[in-house]
Amino acid sequence: MTKKLLLVDLENKHKVDLSPLDESFRAIIFVGANQNPPKAAKKPATANRFSRVDFLKISGAGKNALDFHIAFELGRTFETAPDTQCFVLSGDKGFDPLLTHLSNLSMPCSRADRI
Numbered sequence: 001m002t003k004k005l006l007l008v009d010l011e012n013k014h015k016v017d018l019s020p021l022d023e024s025f026r027a028i029i030f031v032g033a034n035q036n037p038p039k040a041a042k043k044p045a046t047a048n049r050f051s052r053v054d055f056l057k058i059s060g061a062g063k064n065a066l067d068f069h070i071a072f073e074l075g076r077t078f079e080t081a082p083d084t085q086c087f088v089l090s091g092d093k094g095f096d097p098l099l100t101h102l103s104n105l106s107m108p109c110s111r112a113d114r115i
Helices: 065-079 093-104
Strands: 003-008 025-031 053-057 085-089 109-112
Touching: 003 065, 025 065, 065 085, 065 093, 085 093, 093 109
Parallel strands: 003 025, 003 085, 025 053, 085 109
Antiparallel strands: none
16 A cells, blocks of 8 residues: 655644545644644544644744745655655645656655645
């Protein structure tokens, strides 16, 4: 089964429902320096929803700071697990040239506005 990774730009997509994703998906939700992860991730009654989800809070603020973290994680993923199919959940079309370039290099990835 192909591994799938969803990288979520939480600064751009404030509410994310991951329930439609099947077991082949893992997700990393990138949390801006001035944001907090969803409270549901910390509550024992709802924490099981996040068993295949990692939260990565970036330490710095600034224009495109979170976007660069996502781009770095894409590169690291393809370096360590080249058979992974990646999706960036963001309304930011600035990712598109990078994602097209990676796809042209046989590193399958695309941007989605919604799940």
